[in-house]
Amino acid sequence: MTGVDSPFLATALALASAGVPVLPLRAGKLPVGNCRSCAAVACGGRPNMLDAGPCRCPAPCHAWAAATTDPAVLTSRPWVRAWRQAGSVAYHPGGAGLTVVDLDNAAAVAWARTALPATRTVTTTRGEHWIYRGAMPSANDVRPGVDIKSRMQYARWLGPGTGRMVDLPAAVRALIGREEATPRRERGGLVSSLPQRVTWDRSGATGCRHTERYVRTGLERGITLVRARTESGAGSQAFGVARFLAGQHTQCPGPCGLDTIGEQIITAAVSVGVPEPYARRAVTNGLHTGGERAA
Ligand SMILES: [Zn+2]
Ligand SMILES: [Zn+2]
Ligand SMILES: [Zn+2]
Numbered sequence: 001m002t003g004v005d006s007p008f009l010a011t012a013l014a015l016a017s018a019g020v021p022v023l024p025l026r027a028g029k030l031p032v033g034n035c036r037s038c039a040a041v042a043c044g045g046r047p048n049m050l051d052a053g054p055c056r057c058p059a060p061c062h063a064w065a066a067a068t069t070d071p072a073v074l075t076s077r078p079w080v081r082a083w084r085q086a087g088s089v090a091y092h093p094g095g096a097g098l099t100v101v102d103l104d105n106a107a108a109v110a111w112a113r114t115a116l117p118a119t120r121t122v123t124t125t126r127g128e129h130w131i132y133r134g135a136m137p138s139a140n141d142v143r144p145g146v147d148i149k150s151r152m153q154y155a156r157w158l159g160p161g162t163g164r165m166v167d168l169p170a171a172v173r174a175l176i177g178r179e180e181a182t183p184r185r186e187r188g189g190l191v192s193s194l195p196q197r198v199t200w201d202r203s204g205a206t207g208c209r210h211t212e213r214y215v216r217t218g219l220e221r222g223i224t225l226v227r228a229r230t231e232s233g234a235g236s237q238a239f240g241v242a243r244f245l246a247g248q249h250t251q252c253p254g255p256c257g258l259d260t261i262g263e264q265i266i267t268a269a270v271s272v273g274v275p276e277p278y279a280r281r282a283v284t285n286g287l288h289t290g291g292e293r294a295a
Helices: 007-018 038-043 078-083 107-113 212-229 236-247 256-271 276-290
Strands: 022-025 090-093 098-103 122-123 128-133 139-143 148-149
Touching: 007 022, 007 078, 007 090, 007 107, 098 107, 107 128, 107 148, 139 236, 212 236, 212 256, 236 256, 236 276, 256 276
Parallel strands: none
Antiparallel strands: 022 090, 098 128, 098 148, 122 128, 139 148
C-alpha cells in the first residue's frame, strides 16, 4: 500500500470521509486524461454518465464520473499516480448534494449579491463560489460569468469557505432554462434575415448528449449573429459564438462534431468580410476557450 504522500490526496481523503466525492485535477485545472481503453469513450463510459456505459476503469477516467468517496480507490495505484501529478483537488458537487454557483468575476459576484441569498462562499482566482445545499442540473453561462456546477460536473476545491450554507433557492434553480426553450429574442430585433441552413448530425457526434434540433438551433442563431455584423465585429462575434456553443458541450462525453460547427461559423464570418485566417483563429480560440471538456 502507498502512504498518503500527496497533499492533494490528504485533502481528498478528508473530503471523502465527509461524504464528498473527489477527483484529481492536473496543473491546468482539467481532469486527468482518459486512459487508452477509455479514450474517446471507447469503453462506453461509466454507469453514472448520462449515456451510461459499463466502464469500471480503475484509473480516474471520465472526470466527474470518476469522483468517489471510497478511500480504497483514492489510494489505489492508478489514483496515487494521478495525485502525484495533480495540481488541485476537485469534487462532484451533485454527488455531495450540493450546488456551486461559480461566479467568474467581480461583476458576477456583484450581481449575485443583489439576486441570490447569502450562503457559504469560497474565494476563487477571480471570483467566488457560492455553495448551496441541494443538487440540480448543471449549466454553463447561465448569465455572463455565471456557471452552475452540480450534477455531472466538477468544481475545484478551494477550501471550506465562510458563511452558513443555506438550501438551494428557487432563484438559482430558475437560472437554468429548459433545453428546448423558446428562442431568445436577439438584440434589438436586428436578426430578421433568413435562417441559415446548417449541417450537424449524429454521425460525427456520437458522444453528444444534446438533441440534433438543439445543436442546430444554437448554431443557426450563432451564425445569424455573425452574419448580422456586416459593419464590424464579426471576428469577435465569431469567437463569442464559438465559445458559447462549445460551452454547451462541456458535459458531453464527446465527440460532439464541434469542428463541423466551427467550419460553419468560419464560413459565416468570411461571408461578411473577415479574412479567413483571422476567422479561423478566432473560432478555434473560441471553441477551445468554451470547450474545456469535462471528460
Ligand atoms: Zn480508463
Ligand atoms: Zn472508461
Ligand atoms: Zn455535445
